[in-house]
Amino acid sequence: MGSGDIPKIKMRLKLSPIKIKNVTDFCVSIAYQITIIITLITMDKNTILVTGGAGFIGSNLCERLVKYDLKVICLDNFNDFYNPSIKRKNIRWLLEQPNFELIEGDILYTNLLEMLFETRSINKVIHLAARAGVRPSIKQPLLYEEVNIRGTINLLEAAKASGVEQFIFGSSSSVYGNNKKVPFSEDDAVDNPISPYAATKRSGELLCYTYHKIYDINCIALRFFTVYGPRQRPEMAIHKFTRLINSGEPIEIYGDGSSSRDYTYISDIIDGIESCLDKKLGFEIINLGDSNPIKLIELVRLIEDALGKKADIKWMQHQQGDADTTYADITKAKNILNYSPRIKIEEGISEFVKWHIKQTDVNLT
Numbered sequence: 001m002g003s004g005d006i007p008k009i010k011m012r013l014k015l016s017p018i019k020i021k022n023v024t025d026f027c028v029s030i031a032y033q034i035t036i037i038i039t040l041i042t043m044d045k046n047t048i049l050v051t052g053g054a055g056f057i058g059s060n061l062c063e064r065l066v067k068y069d070l071k072v073i074c075l076d077n078f079n080d081f082y083n084p085s086i087k088r089k090n091i092r093w094l095l096e097q098p099n100f101e102l103i104e105g106d107i108l109y110t111n112l113l114e115m116l117f118e119t120r121s122i123n124k125v126i127h128l129a130a131r132a133g134v135r136p137s138i139k140q141p142l143l144y145e146e147v148n149i150r151g152t153i154n155l156l157e158a159a160k161a162s163g164v165e166q167f168i169f170g171s172s173s174s175v176y177g178n179n180k181k182v183p184f185s186e187d188d189a190v191d192n193p194i195s196p197y198a199a200t201k202r203s204g205e206l207l208c209y210t211y212h213k214i215y216d217i218n219c220i221a222l223r224f225f226t227v228y229g230p231r232q233r234p235e236m237a238i239h240k241f242t243r244l245i246n247s248g249e250p251i252e253i254y255g256d257g258s259s260s261r262d263y264t265y266i267s268d269i270i271d272g273i274e275s276c277l278d279k280k281l282g283f284e285i286i287n288l289g290d291s292n293p294i295k296l297i298e299l300v301r302l303i304e305d306a307l308g309k310k311a312d313i314k315w316m317q318h319q320q321g322d323a324d325t326t327y328a329d330i331t332k333a334k335n336i337l338n339y340s341p342r343i344k345i346e347e348g349i350s351e352f353v354k355w356h357i358k359q360t361d362v363n364l365t
């Protein structure tokens with residue numbers, strides 16, 4: 001809680017409705033004031049800003065958080081990286097929840113961020129807003145630099161000014177580039193990003209470190225390993241393959257199908273983020289993955305099985321920016337966060353396919 005919050009508590013205490021006539025009233029009044037103080041302190045301690053809260057990971061996270069006694073503020077600009085109506089649908093249920101607030105706006109607008117931190121007693125930030133995706137970052141590096149680097153600085157600046165106690169940054173396994181040593185550990189050198197996206201995510205981590213060092217903000221950078229599940233971004237492989245195979249269209253596989261990814265189910269990622277909320281660790285980088293890499297061709301077979309349809313595969317040249325493999329060492333997450341991914345790939349793909357078919361049935365994807 002920032003020191004600027006104290007006058008607000010005093011102001012609210014003046015609204016106490018109890019009139020003191022005798023000792024009993026006095027005791028009741030004191031108890032009442034204490035209850036209010038506890039409530040206000042607890043309330044302030046539990047106001048969380050989720051940037052990118054209407055996106056795939058963000059909306060699933062907000063749904064988890066509003067079920068607790070927390071105030072959740074979602075800041076999202078509903079950009080057109082993919083159809084914004086999908087993002088609106090993602091938060092439809094959330095908008096009905098009394099402890100959820102949507103702020104439609106951009107992390108590049110510093111005035112908006114200042115206003116937000118001044119008026120909302122935010123003390124935890126989960127920063128997920130970003131331009132995601134490796135391949136589009138090669139085409140639009142400046143846009144990725146602006147949103148992912150400048151946007152992160154903007155948030156850290158606003159967070160520092162209001163004294164937030166926890167800043168969680170959504171980083172990515174892409175920072176490991178084509179690391180040959182597997183599994184990827186947080187101690188590995190990450191000086192060779194192979195896409196602008198990866199370079200911006202590494203920059204975000206470094207900025208978190210810098211702000212922790214200068215302003216003593218608790219920062220945790222979580223390196224997510226290919227997240228999948230309901231609401232996954234439509235351009236991501238699992239979603240795209242499922243959509244195309246289901247509708248009988250060909251899928252393109254870049255390389256020979258032997259590249260592999262450590263696919264992580266959304267609920268496991270949300271568990272990992274949630275367990276960071278009350279950890280005051282100074283600065284840490286933590287992998288969140290499944291620690292079970294799956295070859296691309298095996299992934300296609302799993303989707304085929306879940307759909308009961310065969311894929312028509314078009315083999316394409318390997319794409320620049322794509323890593324050969326990703327494989328998370330999750331020892332640190334286990335030790336610090338008690339993280340333990342529960343959803344096996346077969347189950348996760350089956351759940352995703354069920355969700356996709358339901359969406360297609362109601363014609364919403």
Ligand code: NAD
Nearest residue numbers: 052055056057076077078079106107129130172224226227
């Ligand atoms: P997403 O695109 O679904 O969500 C990002 C959200 O941020 C979107 O709703 C978008 O509208 C919002 N946003 C983008 N720019 C913004 C801006 N300037 N101001 C305000 N809002 C803005 O992506 P996602 O898959 O949910 O990813 C969330 C985060 O996790 C991203 O930071 C991404 O880089 C990171 N990440 C994701 C994965 C994955 O597999 N999905 C893996 C590694 C890291």
